[in-house]
Amino acid sequence: MQGKGLLAGMRITLNRLFGKKITVHYPEEKIPMSPRFRGGELDLAHNKCIACGLCAMACPNQVIELTTRTDEHKKRHLTSYIYHSGRCLYCNYCIEVCPTDAICWDKNYENSRYFRHQLDVDCLAISRGKSPNAVVGTNPDDTDKEEGTT
């Protein structure tokens, strides 16, 4: 019969009309990002970082800007770690090259900002703001040391 497919199509849309809706109510509900999703800002674990600077060297766009300080035992410590996310290609080179897995993506996809300077992130400050899991071998004047674990 001619037009059978039309009726089949109409039946499908009518079923969908009364069927379950799969919408995620975005600002209230959020989908967890997949493990391989690259996005957001670099999540630095400052207690893991050995301040080798490989991440900054691996970056093709000079996105990572870090400064270090050497202590009396000739051990390097991180003094600042700025991530310019506005220039980032999300190529993952910095994360791949890190010998201690100190950085990873924070998987945040709400990246819009009103001003360009807000795209420059001080990862070290953010990392210190969070309570660290382990505080072995970090900056001696690190005040987080006494706060314990979460």
Next chain:
Amino acid sequence: MQEVTGLFMVATMLRNILGKYLPNPQWVDIVITLINIGAIFTVISLSAVILVYAERKVSAYMQMRIGPNRVGPWGILQTVADMIKLMSKEDIMPVGADRWLWILAPVLLFIPSAAVYVVFPFDNQAIFADLNIGIFYFIAVSSQATLPFLMAGWASNSKYALIGGMRTVAQMLSYEIPLVFSILGVVMIVGSMRMSDIVAAQQQVWFIVVQPLAFIIFLIAATAETNRAPFDLVESESELVAGPFTEYSGMRWALFFLAEYANLFAASAIAVTLFLGGWNGPWLPGWLWFLLKTALMIFVFMWLRWTFPRPRVDQLMAFGWKILLPLSLVNVVLTGIGIYTVKYFS
């Protein structure tokens, strides 16, 4: 047959009240006419607002989404917010546009869409003008909508708009003819073009039962006439550059869509009048039956829109001329034979 019903009683009451305060009957007539015009425009603009919301909800539900749900409870104020946005948008006129044609096109498009509301039988005797050529008036006035599309396309000084306008005219002319021939079957059976006669003739049996082929042809042709999917080659924005209203913005653009939704309501109301028994129905008042059936028809049009993919323009034309037109002619012939058979045996 002509018993007094709800809406007619309201009109009579209003007339009596006005008669007490106004000096003579002519004044009452003028005021009543103004109220009628206001009522038509209220119905059109209100239905446009509701239909835009309904369309978005129906499309969302058919695509397993939820649709507008932010502005107001269940998103019902979304259309109002959209309207305010459209009104505040900048009105841009293209350089080198044919000024007067360009300005007139959306207005002229809206006028026939509004004018056809005159002959809709909303209830028993609740009809603005019960012309004895009601259905003919509907066809004649609604087919005027073709010209403004060509005007808009021509006046925009844009090749895309011009081609879009010509495509629109080709489509609307091609589908006007099967539309008229499908209506003809009903007119032959009733023997009158008066809307109230057509509805009264359906008190026993609706014409969708007697004329199923005509109803399907009418449904398809009306979909094409109202520029709705699957025949929405007129207004597809990203794929065909929005056709004749490419260059329009803000409220002028909104007028095109107001006319579109007025046409959708009109097509549904005519389908109800011709095939679904108009105001006839048990228990409920007539105008409510009319509105319910019209809402059902609108839903069917939306259902079609969100189900079927768009045909190519050559397929569209071929379908109109090679399938719909012969089918509608066959329907007229069959109706004629049927009428003579019934007469012969009775």
